[in-house]
Amino acid sequence: MTGLAPDLSRSAYESPDIVALYARPDGLQKPEQTLLAQLAPSLGxxxxxxxxxxxxxxxxxxAPLVRTYLGIDYSAAMIEHCRQEFPSFRFAVADARRLEFAADESYDFVLFSYNxxxxxxxxxxLTALNEMRRVLRPGGLMVFSSHNANYLPAITDRFRFRVHAGLRETLRSFKWSCVFWAKNGLLQYRMPLAAGRVHDGTHSFRSSALYYVRPDVGVAELRRLGMVDIACAGNESHDFVPGDDPRLPRDSNPWIYYMSRKPEQA
Ligand SMILES: C[S@@+](CC[C@H](N)C(=O)[O-])C[C@H]1O[C@@H](n2cnc3c(N)ncnc32)[C@H](O)[C@@H]1O
Incomplete structure (x- = not known):
C-alpha cells in the first residue's frame, strides 16, 4: 500500500514503447532553453x-552542469533506462506526491518538465506542489509545465469527425471522435474551462485524464502556495512574462511553463 490515489498513466509509462518515445534525445523546449541560460552563471x-x-x-x-543532480520518476522502467543511458548521474524511483527521501530545504532547483x-x-x-515547495531551500526555484485550458478548443477540433477522401481515414476519424466524446461526454458543457481534467488522447488514450488549467488560474494556485516571483512562458516562446501579465488569461499555447521562487523568509 502506498496510500497514493491510483494513477492509470503510471502503467502506460512502464510500457517499453512509451519509454522508447521519451528516450529519444530531444532538445530542450524553448522556455527550458531560457531557464538554462538564466541559471548558467550559478549552475555549479x-x-x-x-x-x-x-x-x-x-x-x-x-546534470553535467549542476553541483548535484537527482532524477526521479514513478516509472521504474524510465529510471532503469536513465541509469543505463547516464551511468554517472543519480536516479531513483519516487513519486512527486511523496518526496520522503528529501529533507526540508535540501534543493535549490526543482524541475517537473513536460507536463x-x-x-x-x-x-x-497540490500535494505534489507542496512537496516540491517543502524540499526547496529559501529562494529556491520551482519550474514545471502544465497543459493550457485555453488550448482545449484546438483539442476538440482535432477530434471532430471529418469525412476524408479515403474510407480508411474517414473510419479512423470516426473511431477517434467516438473515443474522445465517450471519454469527455460533458466537456462541451464545461467549456470554457478554468481548470479540470480532460482525456486528450495522450498515448492513444492509454493515460488517465490530464489536468488542464488556464494560465492565470495556474498562477493563482502558486500564489496560494506562497510562491513568489511567478513568471510564465508558452511552450513556443523563449520569453517569460510576469504572472500578472494581462495577456496571460488569454494565452493559447498548448502548454505553459511556470517559474516561481520560494520566499527567502518563511
Ligand atoms: C510526459 S513525460 C515527460 C518526461 C520528461 N520529463 C521529458 O521532458 O521528456 C512525464 C513523466 O513524468 C512521470 N510522472 C508522472 N507523474 C509522476 C509522479 N507523480 N511522480 C513521479 N513521476 C511522475 C512519468 O512517469 C513520465 O516519465
Missing amino acids: TIDMLDIGVGGGRTTRHF GIDHLDRHER
Whole structure:
C-alpha cells in the first residue's frame, strides 16, 4: 500500500514503447532553453531535483552542469533506462506526491518538465506542489509545465469527425471522435474551462485524464502556495512574462511553463 490515489498513466509509462518515445534525445523546449541560460552563471552551486525525468531529456542538458543532480520518476522502467543511458548521474524511483527521501530545504532547483504533473488530479497536484515547495531551500526555484485550458478548443477540433477522401481515414476519424466524446461526454458543457481534467488522447488514450488549467488560474494556485516571483512562458516562446501579465488569461499555447521562487523568509 502506498496510500497514493491510483494513477492509470503510471502503467502506460512502464510500457517499453512509451519509454522508447521519451528516450529519444530531444532538445530542450524553448522556455527550458531560457531557464538554462538564466541559471548558467550559478549552475555549479545548484542542487537539482528533476522530477518525472522520463527518458532523461533534461538530464542530458542540466546534470553535467549542476553541483548535484537527482532524477526521479514513478516509472521504474524510465529510471532503469536513465541509469543505463547516464551511468554517472543519480536516479531513483519516487513519486512527486511523496518526496520522503528529501529533507526540508535540501534543493535549490526543482524541475517537473513536460507536463508530467498533469497526470495528477487537483488534490494530488497540490500535494505534489507542496512537496516540491517543502524540499526547496529559501529562494529556491520551482519550474514545471502544465497543459493550457485555453488550448482545449484546438483539442476538440482535432477530434471532430471529418469525412476524408479515403474510407480508411474517414473510419479512423470516426473511431477517434467516438473515443474522445465517450471519454469527455460533458466537456462541451464545461467549456470554457478554468481548470479540470480532460482525456486528450495522450498515448492513444492509454493515460488517465490530464489536468488542464488556464494560465492565470495556474498562477493563482502558486500564489496560494506562497510562491513568489511567478513568471510564465508558452511552450513556443523563449520569453517569460510576469504572472500578472494581462495577456496571460488569454494565452493559447498548448502548454505553459511556470517559474516561481520560494520566499527567502518563511
Ligand atoms: C510526459 S513525460 C515527460 C518526461 C520528461 N520529463 C521529458 O521532458 O521528456 C512525464 C513523466 O513524468 C512521470 N510522472 C508522472 N507523474 C509522476 C509522479 N507523480 N511522480 C513521479 N513521476 C511522475 C512519468 O512517469 C513520465 O516519465
